[in-house]
Amino acid sequence: MRNPLNSKITGIQPSGIRKFFDIVADMKDAISLGVGEPDFDTPWHIREEGIHSLERGRTFYTSNSGLKELRQEIAKYIKRNYDVDYNPLTEVMVTVGGSEAIDLAMRVMLDPEDEVLIPQPSYVSYVPCAIMAGGVPVPIELEEKDEFRLTPEKLEEKITEKTKLLVLPFPNNPTGAIMEKEDLEKLVSIIEEHDIYLITDEIYSELSYKGKSSSIIEFPGMRERTVYINGFSKAYAMTGWRLGYCCGPQLIMKQILKLHQFAIMCAPTTSQYAAVEALKNGDEDIAKMREAYNERRRYLVTRLRDMGMECFEPYGAFYVFPSVKNFGMSSEEFATKLLEEEKVAIVPGTAFGDCGEGFMRISYAYSIQDLKKALDGIERFVSRLKTK
Amino acid sequence: MREKILTIIEKNSRLTVKDIASILGEDEAKVTAEIEALENEHIICGYHTLINWDKTNDERVDALIEVKVTPQRGLGFDSIAQRIYQYDEVDAVYLMSGSFDFTVLISGKTMKEVASFVSSKLSPMDSVLSTATHFVLKKYKDHGTVIEQPKVDERMKVSP
Numbered sequence: 001m002r003n004p005l006n007s008k009i010t011g012i013q014p015s016g017i018r019k020f021f022d023i024v025a026d027m028k029d030a031i032s033l034g035v036g037e038p039d040f041d042t043p044w045h046i047r048e049e050g051i052h053s054l055e056r057g058r059t060f061y062t063s064n065s066g067l068k069e070l071r072q073e074i075a076k077y078i079k080r081n082y083d084v085d086y087n088p089l090t091e092v093m094v095t096v097g098g099s100e101a102i103d104l105a106m107r108v109m110l111d112p113e114d115e116v117l118i119p120q121p122s123y124v125s126y127v128p129c130a131i132m133a134g135g136v137p138v139p140i141e142l143e144e145k146d147e148f149r150l151t152p153e154k155l156e157e158k159i160t161e162k163t164k165l166l167v168l169p170f171p172n173n174p175t176g177a178i179m180e181k182e183d184l185e186k187l188v189s190i191i192e193e194h195d196i197y198l199i200t201d202e203i204y205s206e207l208s209y210k211g212k213s214s215s216i217i218e219f220p221g222m223r224e225r226t227v228y229i230n231g232f233s234k235a236y237a238m239t240g241w242r243l244g245y246c247c248g249p250q251l252i253m254k255q256i257l258k259l260h261q262f263a264i265m266c267a268p269t270t271s272q273y274a275a276v277e278a279l280k281n282g283d284e285d286i287a288k289m290r291e292a293y294n295e296r297r298r299y300l301v302t303r304l305r306d307m308g309m310e311c312f313e314p315y316g317a318f319y320v321f322p323s324v325k326n327f328g329m330s331s332e333e334f335a336t337k338l339l340e341e342e343k344v345a346i347v348p349g350t351a352f353g354d355c356g357e358g359f360m361r362i363s364y365a366y367s368i369q370d371l372k373k374a375l376d377g378i379e380r381f382v383s384r385l386k387t388k
Numbered sequence: 389m390r391e392k393i394l395t396i397i398e399k400n401s402r403l404t405v406k407d408i409a410s411i412l413g414e415d416e417a418k419v420t421a422e423i424e425a426l427e428n429e430h431i432i433c434g435y436h437t438l439i440n441w442d443k444t445n446d447e448r449v450d451a452l453i454e455v456k457v458t459p460q461r462g463l464g465f466d467s468i469a470q471r472i473y474q475y476d477e478v479d480a481v482y483l484m485s486g487s488f489d490f491t492v493l494i495s496g497k498t499m500k501e502v503a504s505f506v507s508s509k510l511s512p513m514d515s516v517l518s519t520a521t522h523f524v525l526k527k528y529k530d531h532g533t534v535i536e537q538p539k540v541d542e543r544m545k546v547s548p
Contacts, residue, residue: 021546034546124548173548295396295411302410345546368400368411 012131015124016351020335024345031374032345036173038237038318039365040292043285046236046278053273060269064261066094066245067272073279074245078228081205084217086228086247093257094267094275098203098231098244100260103129105199105227105246106165108255110135114164119150120353121321122169123201135165141355144323147312148177152186159190165197168216171204174352174361175321176297176314181214188219198226203244204317206235206286209294213316224249227256232271234317235286236278241271293318296364296371304362307379308386318365321349325358327385334360341384342377389414393422394431399532401435440535442527448495450479450524451502453510455490456517465489468515477505488520499523 024030041047065071071088078084086092095101106129110116116130119140130137140158142148150168170179191198198216205213217223231244246256278285300320304311311322324334331348338344346363349356364371392412397403405423409416426432441448457468465483472492473481480493492510496502506521528536 015548017546017548021544024545030545032545035543036547037543039541039543298413299407299410302413347546351548368403368407372407 008131012128017124017347020345020347020351023336023339027339027343027345030339030343030345031370031377033362033364033366033371033374034345034347035363035365037239037365038234038289039367040237040289042236042238042241042274043278043282045281046238046274046285049277050241050270050274053270058269058273062094062266062269062272064266065092065257066267067269067276070094070272070276070279071245073276074247077279078217078247081212082215082218084215084223087250090250091253092247093245093253093260094272095231095244095246095260096264096267097233097242098201098229099125100264101227101229101231101244101246101256102126102199102201103132104256104259105229105248105252106130106133106135107259108252109133109165109197109199109227111164113162115160115162117155117158117163117166117196119154119167119169121148121172121174121349121356121359122167122352123173124352126167126169130165136162138163139353139355141353142175142177143355144312144359148172148175148321149179149183150187151183152190155187155190159194159196163194163196165199166191168198168200170200170202171208171213171316173204173317174319174347174349174356175359176317176319177321178208178210178213178314178316180210181218184214184216184219187216188222191225192221196225198222199229200226201229203229203231204234205230207290207293207318208316209290209297210315227252232275232278236275236282237289238271238274238278241268241274243267243271243275293364296366296368299368300362300364300371300375303375303379307375307382309378309382318363320362320364321359322362323359327382329385331357331360338378338381342381344374344377344381346378389418389422390426390431393419393426397423397432397435438531438533438535440527440530447497449497449499449502450493450495450527452522452524453490453492453494453506454488454520454522455492455510456488456519457490457513457515458517459489460515468513471513472510475505475509477501 071092074092075086075088078086102125110133112134114135115138116135117138117140118126119142127137138158140154200216202215217226217228227246227248229246232238304322309322311320314320331350335346335348347361349359349361396408405420406416409419459465460467469481477496478492478494482491484491506519511519
């Protein structure tokens with residue numbers, strides 16, 4: 001028999017987080033701080049709107065690019081947050097989660113051999129998506145001394161003749177790093193000079209704890225070379241609804257829509273109706289959840305520092321990224337031993353790129369009570385390491 | 389900082405001062421002083437525990453009584469309220485707008501006990517015109533907390 005598989009696909013490494021997940025899943029009583037989704041339920045008024053749409057029998061396909069009303073609300077949302085205009089009819093498309101948009105944007109923009117700059121540590125799908133799209137992923141290794149922000153020096157260092165795309169994954173999973181306005185500003189002239197296109201993945205944009213988050217699309221000329229990606233999962237605690245969106249110049253969006261049409265048809269209809277309600281009346285929910293995350297963030301950082309774990313102050317998403325370099329162990333070793341000895345699960349930084357070595361991702365999408373219990377375990381573990 | 393402390397301990401009064409200080413990113417001594425001040429000013433009036441008595445073997449009935457009264461010259465409603473809230477079995481007394489004057493929340497061991505409180509203590513009071521007693525059949529949510537069943541974390545234990 002011939003080999004049924006495509007060698008490009010079989011060559012892709014499975015997600016590093018998967019291996020760890022299997023170990024934790026087998027442990028019944030493990031306390032986990034390893035989750036990458038909100039602990040809140042979707043606000044009731046949003047769920048209610050989804051239920052209502054089902055009751056009304058709205059169970060059909062929507063147009064390929066999504067409900068018109070939803071696209072209009074998305075365009076309004078971006079306008080009021082960043083003062084940037086997208087035409088809801090031709091420049092906004094609703095996707096199945098932000099992750100579909102990442103995949104489509106790469107496929108549409110990459111030709112074979114084109115290089116994609118991917119700052120790391122970052123979300124697990126950028127590299128595989130770049131490979132599947134035929135491109136060549138080129139990691140940019142971010143450093144703790146820069147608070148894991150992308151600096152102009154680091155960007156320039158990796159640019160070659162073949163560089164076509166840059167991914168901007170901020171606020172960042174797993175580091176919690178953000179890019180402030182002045183950080184982004186420094187990149188603009190380099191991007192223009194080298195004629196680089198951008199994918200900005202701003203799925204955590206609402207979870208920013210140092211004032212309103214900034215976007216690259218706010219800078220003159222950048223909107224024209226950017227696919228802006230966001231979604232409902234993190235901001236409105238809607239992960240299971242699988243709903244995201246992307247916006248960009250018509251030239252690019254036309255091709256993205258074409259792919260989406262053939263692969264997906266349209267995003268789930270029920271979710272789209274719920275999302276309209278979220279954008280119209282969900283600002284207060286976001287503010288409430290943001291405040292709760294912020295309380296937990298401060299609690300977590302303080303306690304980690306008190307127990308002697310070094311960590312820079314993360315201002316975004318819901319992760320803290322402490323260093324374990326002082327304990328003379330690799331990230332994976334630390335994670336495995338912590339799980340064995342205290343039954344606390346946190347994710348090794350290496351799951352998000354090689355340069356995550358020496359760091360751990362701790363999620364604070366948990367109640368203070370849960371955090372407290374898990375941190376007590378980490379504290380016992382760390383104090384034993386220190387006395388050794 | 390005051391409002392923040394209050395909203396945090398309103399949800400969970402078992403947090404230590406150290407915890408609260410970390411959550412707020414404030415100094416521990418400052419938080420201690422603030423809580424003391426809040427207690428002294430009687431803004432923090434107590435630290436209670438939310439209990440679902442239905443799950444215990446303790447027999448207990450709760451009732452909500454609507455009370456209509458004649459306010460007294462010069463004293464308004466306050467002195468009548470005071471005469472009602474002095475009873476130990478009364479959990480809460482609120483002055484209301486609308487078609488009646490007071491809401492009285494009361495709990496007793498049996499319906500009979502509650503009924504006898506209404507008929508022998510509350511109704512005979514001079515200024516009380518009428519009462520309407522409603523017994524609580526089941527509590528679903530209390531003090532912002534769904535008490536019927538504990539929330540279970542259904543998320544996958546680890547996800548990217």
